[in-house]
Amino acid sequence: MRIELRDLAFGYPERAVGSDVSLTVEPGEVLCLLGPNGCGKTTLFKTMLGLLRAQGGEVLLDGEPLGQYSRAEVAQRIAYVPQAQTSPFPYTALDLVLMGRVAHRGVFAGPTLKDRELAMAALNELGIGDLAHRDVTRLSGGQRQLVIIARAVAQAAPLLVMDEPTASLDFGNQVVVLTEVKRLAARGAGVVLSTHQPDQAFAVADRVCLMRDGRIVAMGAPIETLTSERLEEVYGVAVSIERTRSGQIVCAPLYG
Amino acid sequence: MKADRTFWIVPLLVLLTVVAAAVGLRTGAYPLTLDGAINALGQLWSGGVAQTAEERVLLDIRGPRVLAGLLVGAALAGAGVVYQGLFRNPLVSPDVLGVSAGAGLGAVIGIFLSLPALMIQVLAFTIGLATVALVYLIAVAVRGRDPTLVLVLGGVVVGALAGAAISLLKILADPYDQLPAITFWLLGSLASIRGTELWNVLPAVLLGLLPMVLLRWQVNVLSLGDEEAKALGVEAGRLRAIIIAAATLMTASVVAIAGVIGWVGLVIPHIARMLVGPNFERLLPAAMLIGASYLVLVDTLARSMARIEVPLGILTAVVGAPFFLWLLWRGRHGWS
Numbered sequence: 408m409r410i411e412l413r414d415l416a417f418g419y420p421e422r423a424v425g426s427d428v429s430l431t432v433e434p435g436e437v438l439c440l441l442g443p444n445g446c447g448k449t450t451l452f453k454t455m456l457g458l459l460r461a462q463g464g465e466v467l468l469d470g471e472p473l474g475q476y477s478r479a480e481v482a483q484r485i486a487y488v489p490q491a492q493t494s495p496f497p498y499t500a501l502d503l504v505l506m507g508r509v510a511h512r513g514v515f516a517g518p519t520l521k522d523r524e525l526a527m528a529a530l531n532e533l534g535i536g537d538l539a540h541r542d543v544t545r546l547s548g549g550q551r552q553l554v555i556i557a558r559a560v561a562q563a564a565p566l567l568v569m570d571e572p573t574a575s576l577d578f579g580n581q582v583v584v585l586t587e588v589k590r591l592a593a594r595g596a597g598v599v600l601s602t603h604q605p606d607q608a609f610a611v612a613d614r615v616c617l618m619r620d621g622r623i624v625a626m627g628a629p630i631e632t633l634t635s636e637r638l639e640e641v642y643g644v645a646v647s648i649e650r651t652r653s654g655q656i657v658c659a660p661l662y663g
Numbered sequence: 664m665k666a667d668r669t670f671w672i673v674p675l676l677v678l679l680t681v682v683a684a685a686v687g688l689r690t691g692a693y694p695l696t697l698d699g700a701i702n703a704l705g706q707l708w709s710g711g712v713a714q715t716a717e718e719r720v721l722l723d724i725r726g727p728r729v730l731a732g733l734l735v736g737a738a739l740a741g742a743g744v745v746y747q748g749l750f751r752n753p754l755v756s757p758d759v760l761g762v763s764a765g766a767g768l769g770a771v772i773g774i775f776l777s778l779p780a781l782m783i784q785v786l787a788f789t790i791g792l793a794t795v796a797l798v799y800l801i802a803v804a805v806r807g808r809d810p811t812l813v814l815v816l817g818g819v820v821v822g823a824l825a826g827a828a829i830s831l832l833k834i835l836a837d838p839y840d841q842l843p844a845i846t847f848w849l850l851g852s853l854a855s856i857r858g859t860e861l862w863n864v865l866p867a868v869l870l871g872l873l874p875m876v877l878l879r880w881q882v883n884v885l886s887l888g889d890e891e892a893k894a895l896g897v898e899a900g901r902l903r904a905i906i907i908a909a910a911t912l913m914t915a916s917v918v919a920i921a922g923v924i925g926w927v928g929l930v931i932p933h934i935a936r937m938l939v940g941p942n943f944e945r946l947l948p949a950a951m952l953i954g955a956s957y958l959v960l961v962d963t964l965a966r967s968m969a970r971i972e973v974p975l976g977i978l979t980a981v982v983g984a985p986f987f988l989w990l991l992w993r994g995r996h997g998w999s
Contacts, residue, residue, distance in 0.1 A: 458890050482896025489891060495751050496886055496941035506884045510896025515877040517944060542940075562895070 408469055408484050408565035409433055410455065410597065416463030417447065417454040418621070423462060424450045425621020432597040434565060437588060439608040439629070440601040442618035443642060448601040449490065451618075452568050455599075456487055482510035486559035488569040491552060497542040500554045504529055507562035522561075529561040530554075532590075534583055548575040556584060560591070567591060569600040573607065585611050605633050605646075605658035617641060630656060669939045676952035680733070683956035687729040687963045693720045723857075731856040732959035735917040736927060738868050740954025742910040743928030744935065744946055745875055748886035749906055750811050753936075756929035757914045760818040760907065763925075764825035765794025766918040767849055771832045774844050784860070784919040788867075791915035797821055799907060810889065810903070850974030851924035853962050864916040871913035874905050875947060882906060883943045924975050926983030927954055933990055 411431040418424030425447040432438050440448050453459040455466055457473050466473040468484055476484070486507065494503075501523075508522040518526075530536045533553050543551055552575050559567055569588070573581040588598050588611050602608065608615045608629050615632045617624045619641050625632045638646045638658065645661040688700050695717060703718040742757035750759065758764065769790030773783030801817040802810055829849070836842045875882065881902055885892045889899045914928070935950035958975075961982065965973045 453890070456894055458893055478893055478898050479896035482894065485894075487891075487894040489894070492888070492891060494887055495753060496748070496936075498883075498941055502883070502940075502942050506880075506887070506895055509880055509884050512880070514881055517880050 408597065410485070410566055410599075411467040411470075412455065412464065413467065414464035415451075415454065415461055415466065417450050417459065418462055419459070420462070423621070425618075426463065427622055428464075430616060430623070430626065432566065432599055434597050435592050435595050436613045437592045437598045437600070437611050439612035439615045440599065440618060441603070441605060441608060441615060441633070441641075442601075442624075446618045447621040448618065449570055450621075452487070452570050452599070452601070455568060456485055457481055479510040482562065482564070484564050485566045485568055486562035486564040488555055488559045488567065488572050490570045491548055491575050492555075493551075494543065497544045499540050500530065500535070500543055500546070500557075501526055501539040503543055503554055504558045504561050507558035507560075510562070525563065526557075526561045529557040532560060533557045533587060549577055549580055552576060553580060553584070556587065560587070565595070566597045567599070569598065571601050571603070573602060573604075581607075605638060605648075606656075608633060609656040609658070633658065669945060672938050673945065673948055673952070676949055676956070680952050680956045680959075683959045684729050684733065687732060687959040688721065688725055690963050690967050691720070691725055693717075695720060695725070727856055727858045727861055728853050728962065729959055730861055731853045731921065732962045733955040734861065734865065734868060735853065735921045735924065736931075736954035736956070736958025737951035738871075738913045738917040738954075739924065739928040739958075740931035740935070740950040741872065741875065741947060742914045743954075744932040744943070744950045745882065745906055745910045746928070747932050748882055748941075748943060749903060749910075750815060751886055751888060753933065754929070755815070756925075757910060758822070758923075758925075758928070759815055760798045760911065761794040761822040761825060762791045762911050762914045763918055763923045764822035764829075766791030766915055767923055768794075768825040768828050768832075770848050770919075770922070771829050771836075771845050774841050774848065775832050775836050777841070780855070784863075788915050788919040791918060792911060794821055794825060795907065795911040795915075799904070810900070814907075847974060848922045850976035851922035851979075852965075852972065852975055853921055854966070854972055856920050860920045864920055867916040868913050871909040871911075871916070874909045878902065878905065879943045879947065883941075886941070886943075922976070924958070924979055926979040926987075927958060930983045930986050931957060 409431060412428050415428040416423065416426035428451060430438070442448055450459065454461050468476060473481065504526040505518045505522055508518055508525065512519070527536065527539065530539055533556060535550065535553050535557065538546065538550060538554065543554060546554065552572065556572055573584050576584060585607060588600065592598055612629050614627060615629045616626045617632060617637060624641060625637055633648065635646050635648050647659050647661055648656060649659065650656055685697060689695055689697055693716070699717050700721060703715070703721050706718060739757055746755050746757055746759060747753050766787040769786035770783050773786040798814060798817040798821050802813040805813045833842060833845055836845060881897050884895050884897045885899060885902055892899045931954045932950050935946055935953050939945040939949045961978050962975060965975050965978050
């Protein structure tokens with residue numbers, strides 16, 4: 408599935424957040440959104456999902472306007488990993504992951520055996536099968552984040568929108584999640600994710616979209632887009648982009 | 664391990680409900696042995712007409728009363744469970760949107776105008792529904808804010824208004840005849856419920872229950888909050904309207920015949936959640952069974968502990984309030 412944003416303006420009727428955003432995500436492609444806090448990444452995501460009304464321009468799924476799809480149809484096509492949320496109710500991790508399957512069944516249905524298998528497989532894929540029967544309100548922030556990502560995997564949508572999926576994760580689990588992103592893309596899913604770490608864009612992204620104040624500053628292949636000049640301009644700190652001996656590209660801030 | 668444990672709880676709760684009903688049938692001014700009761704029931708089942716005193720007590724008085732306790736308790740606890748999930752707040756009770764205040768106003772108007780019992784119930788039922796409809800319309804009119812928050816605030820405002828109207832009518836009411844009836848009604852009682860009343864409200868309660876059972880999985884998802892539910896493919900706004908209508912129908916029906924019985928819809932869902940967890944699929948039946956048993960037992964206490972009947976609302980408050988404080992004392996994780 409292909410998602411296309413055309414001259415999208417987003418935000419709220421009384422407060423515009425961003426405008427003139429045009430981009431497409433093709434199947435199997437990883438697009439990484441970078442930009443300072445408050446530049447509108449989350450608002451853009453919510454508009455892409457139809458949770459917020461577009462203030463101008465349009466969102467197209469396979470060429471059709473987003474508004475023509477029902478909520479369930481959108482959820483069958485786009486899985487969303489929101490920023491860390493807390494539920495007041497102590498669902499088990501498995502129950503929470505199962506909720507990713509609700510769009511695939513009728514409104515009067517309950518989860519089927521197959522849904523349970525898919526949910527369990529998603530938990531195992533992220534290495535947290537042992538948390539299946541644990542109460543999510545008692546998990547750490549990072550574990551909960553992995554559960555939410557597992558839910559998006561179980562949702563089996565051809566496009567994933569992930570809002571800072573590695574934000575609350577420890578070093579090891581960041582790698583787990585980025586590896587999962589690569590695996591999903593290899594299976595043909597499109598992935599849009601936001602991050603604050605240019606390193607992650609170098610590691611997983613096919614294309615990078617650098618944003619500031621609700622507009623796209625630059626978009627393209629990571630190595631061409633994330634130059635030290637641009638990063639300095641957007642984030643206001645000096646950085647050095649270097650290639651490690653193992654061939655990875657990293658971005659290191661230059662502490663004055 | 665947890666799945667196994669909760670698997671047995673619902674059958675155990677069914678057993679508890681049967682025991683509670685048996686205790687309720689046995690206990691009372693006219694002594695009734697369990698054997699005698701079962702005998703009498705058998706006689707009636709095989710088509711006989713109530714003849715002996717035992718049969719009369721069972722059929723006309725205690726039977727309907729126990730059934731009413733089961734029905735009212737189950738309905739209030741069920742509505743409480745749905746509302747707590749819907750408003751994502753474990754401190755919410757079924758009357759948060761003003762259904763009890765509205766029903767109370769309806770009943771008080773009926774009593775004030777010296778209408779017959781049936782008309783009082785009809786007024787309580789319709790004004791209860793109308794109050795929630797008004798609150799819902801207010802929430803729809805106020806756009807651009809958190810819809811559940813606006814609903815709760817609207818419920819508080821309209822409920823307070825109904826409360827003021829009730830107070831006014833209490834002042835104007837005949838202090839010897841009407842005022843005691845009003846007070847008694849506002850504290851809730853199963854004493855005057857007969858078989859016909861049960862048959863009148865049963866269809867409405869079942870009609871309210873139906874969407875809850877059918878939409879159980881969607882209700883789970885809605886308890887994650889509007890935005891997440893929508894992203895998962897649930898039509899949150901429409902679902903919320905359906906669930907509010909269903910829970911209001913259930914609550915208004917039982918409040919119309921039993922008066923305002925507080926605390927059941929607030930406390931019972933917590934107990935159920937502790938036993939079976941928050942998954943609505945198991946939580947709804949568990950809460951309804953516990954609510955049914957609880958109300959029958961409390962009502963049995965209410966009519967047997969003193970020479971006069973103690974209003975139910977007083978007993979449920981005496982039991983519910985300390986329990987609720989204990990929940991608060993257990994802290995944040997106590998919602999489990």
